[in-house]
Amino acid sequence: MNAVVLEKLKSRFANAVLDTNEFRGELTVVVPKERIVDVCRFLKEDPQLQFDLLADVCGIDMYTPTKRFGVIYNLYSLKNKNRIRLKVFTEEEDPKVPTMTGVYGTANWHERETFDMFGIIFEGHPDLRRVYMPEDFEHYPLRKDFPLMGIPGSLSLPKK
Amino acid sequence: METRTDELPRKSKILQALEDQNTSVSFDDPLENEMILNMGPQHPATHGVLRLLIRLDGETVVGCVPEVGYLHRGYEKLAENCSYHEFIPHTDRLDYLSPLSNNTAYALAVEKLLGIEAPPRATYIRMMITELARISSHLMFLGSLAMDVGALTVWMWSFREREKEYDLFESIAGARFTTSYTRIGGIAQDVSPETIASVKKFVDELPGHIRECEKLLNTNRIFLERTDGIGVITPQQAIDLGLTGPGLRACGIEHDLRKANPYLAYSAMDFDVPVYEGGDALARYYVRMDEMRESVKIVHQILQKMPTGEVHAFKPKKVLPRKERIYTRMEELIHDFMLVNFGVEPPVGEIYSAVEAPKGELGFYIYSHGEGYPWRLKIRSPSFANLQSLPVMMNKCMISDVVAIIASLDPVMGEADK
Numbered sequence: 001m002n003a004v005v006l007e008k009l010k011s012r013f014a015n016a017v018l019d020t021n022e023f024r025g026e027l028t029v030v031v032p033k034e035r036i037v038d039v040c041r042f043l044k045e046d047p048q049l050q051f052d053l054l055a056d057v058c059g060i061d062m063y064t065p066t067k068r069f070g071v072i073y074n075l076y077s078l079k080n081k082n083r084i085r086l087k088v089f090t091e092e093e094d095p096k097v098p099t100m101t102g103v104y105g106t107a108n109w110h111e112r113e114t115f116d117m118f119g120i121i122f123e124g125h126p127d128l129r130r131v132y133m134p135e136d137f138e139h140y141p142l143r144k145d146f147p148l149m150g151i152p153g154s155l156s157l158p159k160k
Numbered sequence: 161m162e163t164r165t166d167e168l169p170r171k172s173k174i175l176q177a178l179e180d181q182n183t184s185v186s187f188d189d190p191l192e193n194e195m196i197l198n199m200g201p202q203h204p205a206t207h208g209v210l211r212l213l214i215r216l217d218g219e220t221v222v223g224c225v226p227e228v229g230y231l232h233r234g235y236e237k238l239a240e241n242c243s244y245h246e247f248i249p250h251t252d253r254l255d256y257l258s259p260l261s262n263n264t265a266y267a268l269a270v271e272k273l274l275g276i277e278a279p280p281r282a283t284y285i286r287m288m289i290t291e292l293a294r295i296s297s298h299l300m301f302l303g304s305l306a307m308d309v310g311a312l313t314v315w316m317w318s319f320r321e322r323e324k325e326y327d328l329f330e331s332i333a334g335a336r337f338t339t340s341y342t343r344i345g346g347i348a349q350d351v352s353p354e355t356i357a358s359v360k361k362f363v364d365e366l367p368g369h370i371r372e373c374e375k376l377l378n379t380n381r382i383f384l385e386r387t388d389g390i391g392v393i394t395p396q397q398a399i400d401l402g403l404t405g406p407g408l409r410a411c412g413i414e415h416d417l418r419k420a421n422p423y424l425a426y427s428a429m430d431f432d433v434p435v436y437e438g439g440d441a442l443a444r445y446y447v448r449m450d451e452m453r454e455s456v457k458i459v460h461q462i463l464q465k466m467p468t469g470e471v472h473a474f475k476p477k478k479v480l481p482r483k484e485r486i487y488t489r490m491e492e493l494i495h496d497f498m499l500v501n502f503g504v505e506p507p508v509g510e511i512y513s514a515v516e517a518p519k520g521e522l523g524f525y526i527y528s529h530g531e532g533y534p535w536r537l538k539i540r541s542p543s544f545a546n547l548q549s550l551p552v553m554m555n556k557c558m559i560s561d562v563v564a565i566i567a568s569l570d571p572v573m574g575e576a577d578k
Contacts, residue, residue: 023509024272052399055514058538060527074512074525074540078399078413081420085512106402109548117236132229132577141237148241 001082002027005049012042026085033088033097036073040086040103043075051075051084057100057110059118063144068092069120073100090120099125117142194222197559201230205308205563208573210547216559224554224562226547231577239537243503244270244344245480247537252338254522254541255575257300258293259339260329261517267342268423269513269524273506274344274478280425282346282471287424288359288462289332289341290515291455295366296325297518297570298448298455302373305445305567309386314373321369324362331355344504345479346472356463363459370452377445387441391553391565394439401552402545405520406451407569409435410443417516428465431458441568448570478504503532512540519543519570543576 002022009029010017016039019030031039043051056074067089075084090097099122100107111122112131119140122128130137139146139154200211209230215223235254239247251266252259264286271277278286299318306314326336332351333339341348377383393403395411408415416433418426434450436443473479480499481492508530514523520542527536546569553565 024275024511026511028510053404054402055521056512056523056525056538056540058525058536058540060536072525072538074523078415083512085510104402105397105400106545106548109544113544130229132232141234146237148237 028085030087050079051077054104059114061144095120224551231573235578249340258297260289261293263342265515272513279470280467294518301570308563308567350471363456390441392440401549406447410447411439412437444568541575543571
């Protein structure tokens with residue numbers, strides 16, 4: 001099934017498939033961030049593939065000089081019962097990725113969480129607020145340069 | 161009624177007044193105003209520290225914004241600083257109503273990354289504890305839903321059954337609540353024949369107790385009126401919002417990962433996936449009640465087919481060796497030292513492994529750099545995704561239905577907040 005998905009994806013988006021990888025039977029496709037919404041819409045609406053459930057969106061900090069942050073989309077097809085993983089990368093300066101909320105409603109909170117944890121801005125998101133950390137928190141905890149013990153004084157405590 | 165001359169819209173005037181504290185706001189016509197009600201985070205009906213901001217028009221909910229994060233403990237950050245084994249106890253604290261299910265899900269994810277498999281007996285025991293955890297979680301759901309709509313007896317009865325189950329967990333894993341029972345490549349220890357006998361006794365008696373509870377609820381007019389047609393979500397909305405588990409199956413969509421992508425030994429089990437139409441609180445209740453009976457069916461088959469043998473895979477450098485081998489063999493001592501100090505080292509790669517947890521799809525995405533620690537571990541928790549559908553379900557419902565809808569969704573904040 002992975003071969004069929006990849007074939008269709010490559011024939012539809014010839015220059016948008018930057019890299020593919022198959023590990024333990026799971027297909028990962030890296031696409032440019034400008035095309036991610038189109039690719040997802042195609043995968044969702046194609047009558048044969050029908051990846052209609054966005055299981056998860058998460059961020060990753062590769063801690064590399066270029067392409068530091070990644071956003072990972074795990075899609076699932078209720079009809080074919082298979083999965084595909086899409087990946088986009090963005091730079092450390094100006095980490096922006098277009099939002100997926102127009103295609104999958106569930107992306108709303110997942111993208112808020114990714115923003116909260118990594119500081120990746122989802123352009124066009126209707127309600128990009130922090131979801132776990134307090135509103136006035138200034139750091140992004142899951143970035144690799146955030147210390148495990150936290151930053152003293154970064155969490156404002158209630159006044160006595 | 162005099163015309164408004166102030167520039168601030170009504171809502172921000174309320175907020176401004178609340179910030180100033182010492183001013184009192186008065187409105188011309190109390191019936192014309194919308195009210196914002198803050199529910200939680202400390203509220204008995206929110207099943208933990210869920211906070212809801214509800215906009216009310218009279219008694220009708222016209223808007224709802226769920227706020228999560230009051231139980232955020234940063235498990236994903238911790239995971240990046242734990243070896244794969246050290247993270248197992250943390251999985252107990254995700255969905256704390258079914259820790260055994262989380263333990264199994266995590267062990268399966270790491271095993272997929274490592275490319276190993278647990279021995280058959282361990283697989284069957286894992287399947288048994290997952291189904292017992294599902295029953296325990298659904299009993300909690302049954303009790304809390306019934307209590308939230310006013311039937312206290314059912315709560316008592318379902319907690320009596322849960323108590324028996326926690327005794328089983330204690331004899332299986334050694335702990336009632338924080339089980340930490342699975343290991344990578346197996347389980348902590350084998351279950352004794354006495355435990356198997358008491359599991360059998362429990363699943364023999366459970367359907368009768370479920371029927372007792374159903375007798376109190378299924379024809380109870382108050383219960384039916386509080387749940388029938390309440391919190392409706394359409395199948396399209398449910399898929400769009402990523403609703404999984406019993407909530408999705410109550411919309412008429414037959415999606416169960418145990419059938420769709422069988423893991424453990426579910427392909428050898430004969431069971432049905434209960435599906436109901438309607439997408440309301442009552443349908444979600446029916447789905448879970450039927451699921452408990454299906455779980456009982458599965459446990460019976462597991463007990464019949466339970467294979468004998470090892471419960472720990474023999475994979476040097478990947479699975480912790482057994483104690484007696486560590487003390488008698490030099491290689492095993494070295495392996496144990498390396499595994500405990502530096503962790504198991506999987507190949508470079510990334511996997512996503514999901515199981516059908518009681519609340520829905522529980523997935524672990526692991527990105528490995530080939531070190532003893534995961535570079536990134538993401539927990540796809542069903543409660544977090546399911547809570548997103550609350551505003552849709554609550555649209556135009558009455559204020560008294562809010563607690564029934566939350567109870568029918570059965571969120572666990574330990575998991576939603578990670």
